[in-house]
Amino acid sequence: MKKILLYLLLFLILLALLPLLYFQFSACGVSPLSCGDYTTKGKPTTTKIMVGSGPEDMALDLSNGSPRIIVSCDERREGHPDIGSFYSIDLSNNTTVPLQIIPSNFEIHPHGIDVVTIDSISYLYAISHDGKGLETTHRIVRFKIQNDRLVLDENVILQHALLTGPNDLDVLEDGSLYVTNPMPSNDPRESTKSILGIGNGNVLHYDGKGNWKVVLENMCYPNGVWVHQDKDYLLVANGGCREVARYAIKEGQVDQQDKLSTKSHAIDIPVGDNLLMDNKGVLWTAAHPCPLKFLDHMKDATVPSPMQVFAMDPLTLKTNLVFQNNGDLISAASTVLHWEDRLYISQVFDPFVLVVEGVK
Numbered sequence: 001m002k003k004i005l006l007y008l009l010l011f012l013i014l015l016a017l018l019p020l021l022y023f024q025f026s027a028c029g030v031s032p033l034s035c036g037d038y039t040t041k042g043k044p045t046t047t048k049i050m051v052g053s054g055p056e057d058m059a060l061d062l063s064n065g066s067p068r069i070i071v072s073c074d075e076r077r078e079g080h081p082d083i084g085s086f087y088s089i090d091l092s093n094n095t096t097v098p099l100q101i102i103p104s105n106f107e108i109h110p111h112g113i114d115v116v117t118i119d120s121i122s123y124l125y126a127i128s129h130d131g132k133g134l135e136t137t138h139r140i141v142r143f144k145i146q147n148d149r150l151v152l153d154e155n156v157i158l159q160h161a162l163l164t165g166p167n168d169l170d171v172l173e174d175g176s177l178y179v180t181n182p183m184p185s186n187d188p189r190e191s192t193k194s195i196l197g198i199g200n201g202n203v204l205h206y207d208g209k210g211n212w213k214v215v216l217e218n219m220c221y222p223n224g225v226w227v228h229q230d231k232d233y234l235l236v237a238n239g240g241c242r243e244v245a246r247y248a249i250k251e252g253q254v255d256q257q258d259k260l261s262t263k264s265h266a267i268d269i270p271v272g273d274n275l276l277m278d279n280k281g282v283l284w285t286a287a288h289p290c291p292l293k294f295l296d297h298m299k300d301a302t303v304p305s306p307m308q309v310f311a312m313d314p315l316t317l318k319t320n321l322v323f324q325n326n327g328d329l330i331s332a333a334s335t336v337l338h339w340e341d342r343l344y345i346s347q348v349f350d351p352f353v354l355v356v357e358g359v360k
Contacts, residue, residue, distance in 0.1 A: 028220040028241035029197025030270050035290035038306040038324040045357040046329055049094055051087040053080070055346040055353055057168070057274055058335045059115040063122035063145050067091040069337055069344060069353075070099070070124060070145075072110040076349055077298065084109040084128070086150060091339055094355065101143070102151045108141060112168035112274065115145070118175055124150055125177070127166045136186050138163040140179070140206075160212045162204050168224045168237075168274050175208035178215070178234060180222040194221035194240045195271065195291050203236055205254070215254040216247065224275030224285055228314050235314055237272030237285050244269055244285060244310075246317055260317055262310075267319040269310055278338040283314045286333040286345065294348075297331050301350060307333035309343065323356060330354040 052073030061070050069089040075082050084107070086099040101108065110126040117123070122145040130137050140163070142156035156175075165186055169179040182201045183190040193200055199218035203225060206212050216222070220240025227234055232249040248258035262269055271288040278284065287308040288294050297305035304327020312319040323343060325333075332348040343356040 027197075028199070028238075030195050030240060030242060030289075030291060032195060032291045035293060035306065038289065038308060038326045040323070040325045040329065044323075044359075047094065047355040047357075048352040049089055049096060049344075049355060050352050051089070051096055052083070052085040052098070053077075053351045054349055055087070055351065056111055056334050056348050057113045058276070058337050058344065058346050058353070059113050059124070060276075060337060060339075061088070061115045061122070061124075061145065063115075063117070064088075064147060067339070070113065070115060071346060071353060072113040072126060073351075074109045074111065074129075077301075082109065086110065086124070086126075088148065089344070089353065097148050100149045102149055106152050112166065112179075114169055114171045114177075116171040116173060118173055123153070123171075125169060125171045127169060127179070136165075138166050140166070140169065140177075158206065160206075162212050162214065166204075167222075170225050170227050170275075172227060172229065177206050177208070178225050178227060179204050179206070180225045180236065182221045182223055182239070191221070197240055199240075201240075203234070203254075216256055221271065223271075223273050226275040226277060226283060226314075231315065233314065235275060235283065237269070237275055239269075239271040239273070239288075242268040242270045242272075244272055244275070244283075244312060244317065244319075246314070262312060262317045262319045265318055267310070267321075269319070270308075272310070273333070274335040276335060276337055277314070280338075281314070282338065283312050284336040284338055285310050285312075286336050288332060293327070294332055297327070298349060301331075304328060305331040307331065307345075307347075309333070309336050309345065311338070322359060 054074045054076040055071045057072040071087045074084040108128045112127045114125045124143045140158040142153040143150035166179045171177040201219040201222045203216035205215045224237035234247045243261045246260045248255045272285045293305045296303040309323040335346045337344040345354045
């Protein structure tokens with residue numbers, strides 16, 4: 001009897017230690033308990049641009065005569081009215097305009113977005129999450145951009161069983177696209193697995209003709225995605241593995257073995273979010289270095305969640321930490337758009353975009 005109890009005790013101890021051992025020896029995983037000091041260096045000039053709640057993603061739009069940013073907004077805190085919207089920010093003066101959705105009764109809860117010109121027509125593609133919790137359905141919606149109006153293209157409302165929880169997308173000029181699934185469902189336990197380094201996310205490809213397929217699998221919270229069309233590279237912010245990874249696209253197929261990571265430059269990008277390229281060929285991402293503080297901020301806006309901003313060469317993946325903050329200026333930053341000497345930084349929850357000036 002004593003032997004049985006001893007074996008049972010040893011089994012329970014081993015069971016308790018398995019997650020720790022996995023985390024210790026896995027190449028992936030972000031420690032939820034560690035959180036360093038992310039104090040902003042110097043005294044940069046910053047401005048808040050008020051938009052809708054939850055301005056999670058941004059896209060540069062050049063279709064309106066002057067450069068502007070389109071911002072994807074949706075209330076992401078429980079207990080608040082669930083309202084989705086889009087705003088534009090004029091880059092010449094930082095003024096904002098809410099964009100009108102046509103038809104006006106079309107309900108959308110936007111997340112990742114992209115702007116692309118196809119056959120001389122400018123479109124906004126938006127991921128939308130409809131419903132709550134495990135009952136959420138996901139789709140990708142396309143709008144024609146007409147000045148300050150977004151006209152629904154009813155012929156392009158994409159839904160598929162492979163869209164298990166899409167976050168970011170990159171649309172190409174032929175109407176094909178890549179989209180990330182950080183998790184296999186909206187179950188919060190799946191998010192915990194990802195952060196601890198268990199590869200349960202993937203990247204999908206849609207060919208624009210009705211065909212979907214998984215092109216990268218066993219990824220740890222893949223979030224931002226961007227395609228270097230000139231060089232045939234797919235870049236993914238593989239958040240739980242603390243990296244942005246570059247994969248070769250060969251004859252239309254993504255080669256998961258032909259990979260380069262920001263880790264090759266001894267850079268950690270913890271829970272990197274969306275990816276955006278600027279007009280100088282630099283790729284930008286924001287990161288969430290403190291997962292538990294992110295969750296606390298989701299519940300309570302007064303609890304700060306640290307953030308970091310990284311700039312990288314998409315070919316070599318040489319990366320620099322450009323900006324960081326403990327959450328007093330902005331919390332839970334999700335997207336960085338670099339324009340001239342300014343950074344426009346959006347976030348997951350609070351209703352403003354932060355402008356940081358003097359960034360080269």
